[in-house]
Amino acid sequence: MSRSTPASTKATASTDASMAPWRAGVLAVTAVIALGVSLRLLFGSASSVISEIRDSYGLGSVEVALLTTGPVVCLGLGASVAPRLARRFSALPVAAGCMAVLALGSALRAIPGWPILLVGTVIGGLGIAVANVLGPVLIRLLFPHRIGAMTGLLTALICVSAGIASGITPPVTRAVGDSWRIALGLWAIPAAIAFVAVALLAGSHGRGLRRAREMTPAVPLPSVPAAIRPGAARMRWAITGFMGIQSLLAYATVAWLPTIYRDRGLSADEAGLIFAALSVASIVTALGVPVLATRLRSQRLLALAVVATATLGLLGVLGTGTWGAWPSAIVVGFGQGGALSLALVLMNLRSATAAEATALSAAAQTVGYLLAATGPLAMGVLHSATDGWSVPLIALTATMVPLAICGVVAGHPGTLGAPTADRHGDSPPARPPIHS
Template sequence: MNSRTVFAVVTVVLFGLGLRLLFGSTSALTSDIAAFYSADSISMALLTTGPVIVLGVCAAAAGVLLSRARVTHVLVGCLILIAVGTAVRAVPSWPVLVAGTLVAAAGIAVANVLGPVLVRVIVQEWSQQGRSENPAVSARRLGLLTGVLTAVISASAGVASGVSVPLAEALDGGWRWVLGLWAVPVVIAALCMALLSRMFARAGSTAVSGAVESQGGSAVLRSPVAWAVTAFMGVQSLMAYSMIAWLPTIYRDRGVDAAAAGLLLTALSLTSVVTALTVPSVATRLPRQSALAVAVVLPTVAGLAGVLSSADSWALLWAVLLGLGQGGQLSLAMTLMNLRAATARDAASLSSMAQTVGYVLAACGPLVCGAVHSVTQRWEPSVLFLLVMTAPMAVAGAVAGRRAFYGVDVRQETGVRGS
C-alpha cells in the first residue's frame, strides 16, 4: 500500500469521524443543556430532531453542488461548515447553540450524500493509477472502503457521547467548551480533504478531476429499486437517530448515572464497527443482498426487545446487539447505493434521493419517541414503536437486495458495481 493510498484512507476515516460528533456530544449533554437554558421538551426538539430534519431538507443540495464542483471540493466546504457550526456551540447563548447546531447539520447533510460517491471515485482513481479494471478487485475495494467509512461514522457518535461527560467534568463543568471542542477533528478532516483533492489533481486523475453530474430527479423517482434503497436507508436512520437521541436519557430516567448512560451509547457505537467493517465486504461478494439485509435487522430486534423488557442489568448486552444491527444496516445501505447504481453519476443521484427522503423519515423517529414519552411518561411505548418499525425495514432491505440497477448505462458500466 503506497503513501497516496494510505493518505486517502486516513482522509476517509477523518471525514467519517466528523459526521456524527455533533449528535453524540449533544445527546450525552442533553440534561445539562436543558437545565442551563431552562429549555422545555419542544425547545430541546430543536437540538434532537431539528438537525435530522435539516439532513433531509439540505441533502438535495448535493446534486446541485456536484454539477458545479469536484466531489472533494464540495466536501471541504461541508467540513468547514460543520466545524464553524460546531465551534460556536461554546457560546453561552441558546439562539447561537441552536443556529450552530443547524448550520453544522446542513454541512453534514450534503457530506452524507457524498460519502458513497467519495468512496466510489477513490476506488476508481486507484484502478486508474494501478491500470487495473478488474471488476472483482474494484468491488472488493469498494466494500472495504465503504466498511471503513461506515465503521467510523457509526463509532463517532459513541466516542463523542462517551468522552463528552468525563471531559466536561474534567473541565469543572465546562460542558459548553466540550460542545465547541468537537470542531477540532473536523478542521483536521477539512485540511486532509483539501490535500487529497490537490493530490488527485496533480496525478491527473479523471475519476475526481471533474464534477459528477447527477441525472434529473424524475428518473430516480421512477425507479422501484431506488425507492427500496431509500426506504431501507430511511428506517435504519430512524432507528439510529432515535437511539442516539434517547438511549442515554432512557437509562438516566431509570436511575443510571450520566456517565454510565453515555457509555452505553459508546458501547453501541463501538460495537457497530464490527458489522460496519464486515457487511460491505460480504455484500460485494454476493449476487443478491436480500438475505443479508434481513440478517442485519435481527440484532436490532433482539436489542430493542431487551430494552423493552426493562432488564437493566443486561443493558450493555442490549447496547451491543443494537450496535451490531446499526453498523450492519448503515454500511449495507451505503453499499447498496453503489451496488444498485450503474455509474458514479447514478450513485450520486440515488444517494441524494435515499438521504433526502430517508432523513426526513428519520426525523420522525426522535420526534415520535419524544412525543410518546411526553404523553405516557414511560419509555416502553416509544421502544415498542421502534420495534414495530423493524418489519418494514427488513422488507425494504429484501427488495433493495435484489439484482436490479438504477441507471440507463448498466450494460456499458465498466467501473465498480459489485454484483
C-alpha cells in the same frame, strides 16, 4: 555529461512515479478516515449531556427533541443540493467545504444561549448533510475495486464516532470546569483536522487530473444509453426507505438512549459508556456486511439478518431494564452498523455509473433523512404524553417491519440503469481513481 542529465532525470521521474500512487493512496485513506470520524460527533456529543442542556435552559422534551431533530432535517434538506455542488465544483472540494462548515457550527455551540446552540447545531448539520451524500461517491471514485471494504471502513467510523463523542463528553465537561458548552465546542477540532485532510486530497487529486489530461489525447467518450430497468422505481424507493428507516433508528437511539438509561437511574458517565459500547459494537457489522454484500448476488437475506439483530436489541432495551443495558445496547449496535453499511453499499451496487450513484445517494438521503427526523421528535412526544419510555420503544421496534420489507426489495439483484462493463466501477470512469 549531456547524456547523463536525461538519464538522471528519467531515474528521478521513475522514482517519483512509483511513489505517487503510494502517497496518493495513503492520503486518500487518511481523508476518508478523517471524514468518517467527523460525521456524527455533532450528534453523539450532545446526547450524553442532554439533561444538563435541558436544565440550563429549562427545556421540555419536545424542545430537546428539536435540538436532535433539527440537524436531521438539515440532513434531508441539504442532501438535495449535493449533486449540484459536486457537478459544479467536484466532490472533493465540496467535501472539504462541508468539513469547514461543520467545524464552524461545532465551535458556535460553545457560546452561551439556547438560540446560538440551536443555530450552531443546524449549521453543523448542513455541513454533514452534503458530506453524507458524497461519502459513497468518494468511495466509488477513489476506491473502485475496494467498494465493500472502504464502505465498511467509512461506516464503522461513522458509527463509532457518535459513541466516542457520547462517552468522552461527560469527563471532558468535568475537566473544563463543568462547562458542557466548552466541551461541545471542542468537537470543532476533529472537524478542522478533517477539513485539512480532505482539502489536501482535493488539491492532490486536482493536480493528478490535470496531469492525466495533459498526457492523454482527447478521445470522444462513447455514449451510454439511459436505459431504465423494469422495477427501477420500486427499487429506488426501497433503497430510500431502507436508508430512511435505519437512520430513524440510529438518530432515535443517539438522541434518547443515554437519557433512557439516565431516567432509569444510571449516571451520565455510565449512560454515555453504554451508548459508546453500542457504537463500538457497530464496527463489527459495519466492516463485515459491505464486504459480504459485494460478494453476494442478492442481499435480501443479509438485509433480513441485520434487521432481525436490531429488533432483538430493541426488545432487550424495552424489557430488561438496567441489568440488560450493556448486552441490549451491543446487539442494537450490531444491527445498526450492519443496516447503515448495507444502505450505503446498496447505493453503489444498484448504480451503473458514478453519476447514477450520486443521484441515488442524494435522493435516498434527502427523503430518508426527512423521514429519520420524525424518530427523535416522535419519541419525545410519546415520552411526554405517556411519561415513560415503553410506548416510544414499542413504536420504534414496530418500524423494523417496513425496514425488513424495504431491505428485501432493495436486496434484489440488478441495477437501476444500463449495465456497464464493471458494476463496481464505470466504463469509462467519471474520475480516474487515486487508489485501488
